[in-house]
Amino acid sequence: MAKQETVEHKYVYAFAEGNKDLKELLGGKGANLAEMTNLGLPVPPGFTITTEACKAYLATGEEPDGLADQIAAHLASLEQAMGKRLGDPEDPLLVSVRSGAKFSMPGMMETVLNVGLNDHSVQGLARQAGGVDQEATGGADRFAWDSYRRLIQMFGKTVCEVPGEEFEHALDDAKRAKGTGNDLDLDADDLRGLVDAYKKIFFKHTGREFPQEPREQLDLAIRAVFESWNAERAVLYRRQERIPADLGTAVNVVAMVFGNLGPDSGTGVAFTRDPASGAQGIYGDYLANAQGEDVVAGIRNTVPLQELERLDKKSYDELLGIMARLEGHYKDLCDIEFTIERGKLWMLQTRVGKRTAAAAFVIAGQLVDEGLIDLDEALHRVNGAQLAQLMFPRFRLDHEFQPVAKGIGASPGAASGKVVFTSARAVELAAEGESVILVRRETNPDDLNGMIAAQGILTSRGGKTSHAAVVARGMGKTCVSGADEIDVNVPQRRFVVGGQTVVEGDIVSIDGTTGKVYLGEVPVMPSEVVQYFEGSLDPAHVDNALVRAVHRIMSHADARRRLAVRTNADTGADAARARRFGAEGIGLCRTEHMFLGDRRELVERLILARDNADREAALAALLPLQRADFEEIFREMDGMPVTVRLIDPPLHEFLPPLEQLAVNVAVAQERGEDVAQEEALLAAVRRMHEENPMLGLRGVRLGLVIPGLFAMQVRAIAEAAVTVTRSGAVARPEIMVPLVGAVQELETVRAEAEKIIAEVVGDSGVEVLIGTMIEVPRAALTAGQIAEAAQFFSFGTNDLTQMGWGFSRDDVEGAFFWRYLELGIFGISPFESIDRDGVGRLVRIAAEEGRAARPELKLGVCGEHGGDPESVHFFHEVGLDYVSCSPFRVPVARLEAGRAAVETDGSDSR
Numbered sequence: 001m002a003k004q005e006t007v008e009h010k011y012v013y014a015f016a017e018g019n020k021d022l023k024e025l026l027g028g029k030g031a032n033l034a035e036m037t038n039l040g041l042p043v044p045p046g047f048t049i050t051t052e053a054c055k056a057y058l059a060t061g062e063e064p065d066g067l068a069d070q071i072a073a074h075l076a077s078l079e080q081a082m083g084k085r086l087g088d089p090e091d092p093l094l095v096s097v098r099s100g101a102k103f104s105m106p107g108m109m110e111t112v113l114n115v116g117l118n119d120h121s122v123q124g125l126a127r128q129a130g131g132v133d134q135e136a137t138g139g140a141d142r143f144a145w146d147s148y149r150r151l152i153q154m155f156g157k158t159v160c161e162v163p164g165e166e167f168e169h170a171l172d173d174a175k176r177a178k179g180t181g182n183d184l185d186l187d188a189d190d191l192r193g194l195v196d197a198y199k200k201i202f203f204k205h206t207g208r209e210f211p212q213e214p215r216e217q218l219d220l221a222i223r224a225v226f227e228s229w230n231a232e233r234a235v236l237y238r239r240q241e242r243i244p245a246d247l248g249t250a251v252n253v254v255a256m257v258f259g260n261l262g263p264d265s266g267t268g269v270a271f272t273r274d275p276a277s278g279a280q281g282i283y284g285d286y287l288a289n290a291q292g293e294d295v296v297a298g299i300r301n302t303v304p305l306q307e308l309e310r311l312d313k314k315s316y317d318e319l320l321g322i323m324a325r326l327e328g329h330y331k332d333l334c335d336i337e338f339t340i341e342r343g344k345l346w347m348l349q350t351r352v353g354k355r356t357a358a359a360a361f362v363i364a365g366q367l368v369d370e371g372l373i374d375l376d377e378a379l380h381r382v383n384g385a386q387l388a389q390l391m392f393p394r395f396r397l398d399h400e401f402q403p404v405a406k407g408i409g410a411s412p413g414a415a416s417g418k419v420v421f422t423s424a425r426a427v428e429l430a431a432e433g434e435s436v437i438l439v440r441r442e443t444n445p446d447d448l449n450g451m452i453a454a455q456g457i458l459t460s461r462g463g464k465t466s467h468a469a470v471v472a473r474g475m476g477k478t479c480v481s482g483a484d485e486i487d488v489n490v491p492q493r494r495f496v497v498g499g500q501t502v503v504e505g506d507i508v509s510i511d512g513t514t515g516k517v518y519l520g521e522v523p524v525m526p527s528e529v530v531q532y533f534e535g536s537l538d539p540a541h542v543d544n545a546l547v548r549a550v551h552r553i554m555s556h557a558d559a560r561r562r563l564a565v566r567t568n569a570d571t572g573a574d575a576a577r578a579r580r581f582g583a584e585g586i587g588l589c590r591t592e593h594m595f596l597g598d599r600r601e602l603v604e605r606l607i608l609a610r611d612n613a614d615r616e617a618a619l620a621a622l623l624p625l626q627r628a629d630f631e632e633i634f635r636e637m638d639g640m641p642v643t644v645r646l647i648d649p650p651l652h653e654f655l656p657p658l659e660q661l662a663v664n665v666a667v668a669q670e671r672g673e674d675v676a677q678e679e680a681l682l683a684a685v686r687r688m689h690e691e692n693p694m695l696g697l698r699g700v701r702l703g704l705v706i707p708g709l710f711a712m713q714v715r716a717i718a719e720a721a722v723t724v725t726r727s728g729a730v731a732r733p734e735i736m737v738p739l740v741g742a743v744q745e746l747e748t749v750r751a752e753a754e755k756i757i758a759e760v761v762g763d764s765g766v767e768v769l770i771g772t773m774i775e776v777p778r779a780a781l782t783a784g785q786i787a788e789a790a791q792f793f794s795f796g797t798n799d800l801t802q803m804g805w806g807f808s809r810d811d812v813e814g815a816f817f818w819r820y821l822e823l824g825i826f827g828i829s830p831f832e833s834i835d836r837d838g839v840g841r842l843v844r845i846a847a848e849e850g851r852a853a854r855p856e857l858k859l860g861v862c863g864e865h866g867g868d869p870e871s872v873h874f875f876h877e878v879g880l881d882y883v884s885c886s887p888f889r890v891p892v893a894r895l896e897a898g899r900a901a902v903e904t905d906g907s908d909s910r
Contacts, residue, residue, distance in 0.1 A: 029100025278362030407483030423450025557898025587884020699739025
């Protein structure tokens with residue numbers, strides 16, 4: 001029994017015990033450290049505390065039983081492997097304590113380096129580092145005291161919530177006193193004094209001395225990493241990236257290796273391909289005589305990775321060999337962190353690297369060419385959100401626009417907006433509808449709110465692997481980093497570049513591809529991907545790796561998908577564009593849009609008609625206008641199905657506003673004017689006024705209450721189809737009756753429609769289907785009955801969500817959705833992505849019961865969810881025949897329909 005209990009509660013794994021497939025248990029970092037260890041790569045020894053331990057701690061506030069003993073046992077093994085003991089005053093073992101969740105969350109959780117240092121072991125560390133070139137680095141003492149001040153700073157901020165800026169101010173004071181702006185110019189005595197200053201800051205905020213017991217440091221650091229899973233910025237990042245909140249983080253305890261031991265040491269980050277463009281080559285950053293956080297934080301500008309070949313060719317060649325091996329092993333772009341300690345290369349982390357949308361498509365195509373993956377896997381590795389990013393416009397530059405600075409294009413895109421210097425200001429202005437560019441020396445995890453709110457991020461420090469760059473790429477935000485010509489002054493809310501001063505509120509434009517920064521707003525032009533979809537770029541004759549990759553993957557998506565993709569279009573122009581984007585029909589043609597503008601008066605006459613003569617006159621005037629509308633659309637969609645929804649809007653959209661009309665009548669009466677006609681109109685509007693128009697006289701109800709309205713529309717559709725067919729094209733109309741809640745409503749409309757269709761169509765060969773929109777919950781729950789009278793269902797998920805939740809979609813998003821998202825009640829707005837458990841269940845019930853009653857029943861969706869990537873997968877699962885969305889979203893839906901088919905069927909390559 002005791003043996004079984006030990007297995008069930010194994011909370012700690014040595015690296016050699018894990019592998020890359022245990023990410024849920026060991027987190028991404030721990031699983032990949034284990035994988036590299038088992039590949040025989042130079043990984044410092046260490047162990048991983050599992051996500052299960054984290055979840056147990058967060059549930060109770062206490063470490064689970066057995067965890068402390070397991071940590072002690074693995075620590076003893078680590079000490080034996082390294083030949084050192086934690087906190088030994090003569091030859092101390094130091095460890096790093098790092099977070100590592102299943103999904104990469106760069107900078108969102110905590111890390112503490114150099115755990116094990118205290119007032120005694122710092123002396124031993126200096127003695128053991130005694131081989132350092134004294135003149136070049138300031139000696140071993142400098143290294144040891146630099147490591148100690150880093151521990152106090154990170155431990156204080158991370159574990160004890162000491163304000164980080166106090167440590168930064170003390171460091172700035174020390175540099176100022178030395179007359180330098182460079183950390184490396186501080187000698188051992190300066191750093192010894194800085195340690196004393198840090199200790200005082202620590203005591204001021206915690207009421208205790210900095211802990212000297214190494215095991216206490218370790219235990220507190222582990223707890224801090226656990227607790228950082230629920231830190232505000234981590235919660236916000238998970239919500240942004242749709243990462244589940246119940247995963248927890250693992251904790252990795254790793255023997256320290258030091259990149260700050262002198263010029264023969266350093267630290268860096270490497271990518272096996274360019275994460276911005278996907279181009280093959282050597283990409284990354286290196287910083288000599290530094291620890292890892294210096295690179296990620298961007299506090300010193302790095303040198304390109306290629307520079308390492310000159311500085312340390314042996315380590316450079318070894319690194320390139322490991323990079324090639326890892327990419328071949330993971331079959332993907334790898335993001336690698338490494339440290340060189342006195343000429344010895346150590347691998348600290350690898351993961352499948354975050355990449356831009358363009359790089360995702362290009363790399364997927366390259367890996368197919370290299371035989372590492374097949375096209376199904378390539379399709380799996382891109383997504384609709386990335387494709388949508390690629391369709392955003394880019395800058396249209398001419399001689400008038402000259403850059404004022406150039407940094408590193410860290411995350412592509414074209415972004416313009418008002419300059420802001422704090423995250424709080426970015427959030428504030430964005431909430432007012434302003435576009436903003438967040439400008440910082442370098443970002444840190446506390447800037448996440450502002451980065452989400454901003455259109456783009458501009459930093460004067462850092463490189464492609466800085467915090468700003470990595471997080472921006474993950475979010476699809478435009479980012480330029482390392483623009484060191486810009487002198488950023490956050491307290492004064494301004495930056496200076498080339499003798500020009502830019503203050504908060506001024507407009508700048510940044511190009512995340514070229515790294516260029518422009519003053520003022522730069523006009524934009526269509527992206528190359530949009531030009532490809534519209535047919536102006538032929539992938540066979542364009543030397544553009546991205547266009548070729550998009551074409552190849554989209555072609556495979558089309559070959560693999562089962563779902564057809566239609567568009568929502570109300571005009572011939574919209575229909576034509578959607579066809580160019582790959583639409584296979586119209587899933588929603590909203591006829592109410594055809595009654596706006598100059599035609600509103602005719603509809604008003606129809607609704608307020610006092611007798612049959614008035615009503616028939618209004619309908620007669622509307623008929624030829626409707627017929628012409630449908631002829632245009634049928635011709636554009638030649639041979640493709642066109643689902644026409646009969647008029648649906650609430651009456652108030654076509655009537656004068658009650659309040660304004662009442663005021664006008666009262667004013668006219670006061671003046672003694674003849675207002676008999678206006679009074680009659682006011683009486684009619686009052687009679688038809690509704691407190692909740694969205695649940696009132698609209699859709700099928702309007703068609704049943706106003707005789708001849710639906711009949712006019714059905715006649716216009718049928719006559720247009722016959723005219724277009726006789727002209728040599730093919731019209732395939734489908735008439736959709738909206739807001740049906742009972743089969744009897746549909747039967748009544750269908751009986752009248754079939755008589756008109758038979759009369760108009762004759763022997764023309766035109767076939768007209770009649771179906772309904774499933775948007776009322778009762779319709780979904782009685783779908784078996786309704787299918788007896790319907791040839792197709794189209795799910796109107798906007799209204800189905802509104803009525804299913806009891807939300808008014810016109811009001812609630814601004815009123816309280818922000819709070820629901822903040823509290824985690826929603827992971828995302830149910831109007832943006834389908835609510836699988838509630839509204840989705842209604843769709844599933846209606847699909848199953850409708851098909852049971854009528855096996856040949858066509859099923860589609862025409863709400864906004866038809867273009868949402870996650871929702872498309874759900875619609876594939878429940879067996880719909882097509883999705884319909886706006887023209888611009890058609891390529892996204894095509895791609896996601898292909899991905900859904902691949903994920904359902906499986907792929908031998910995965």
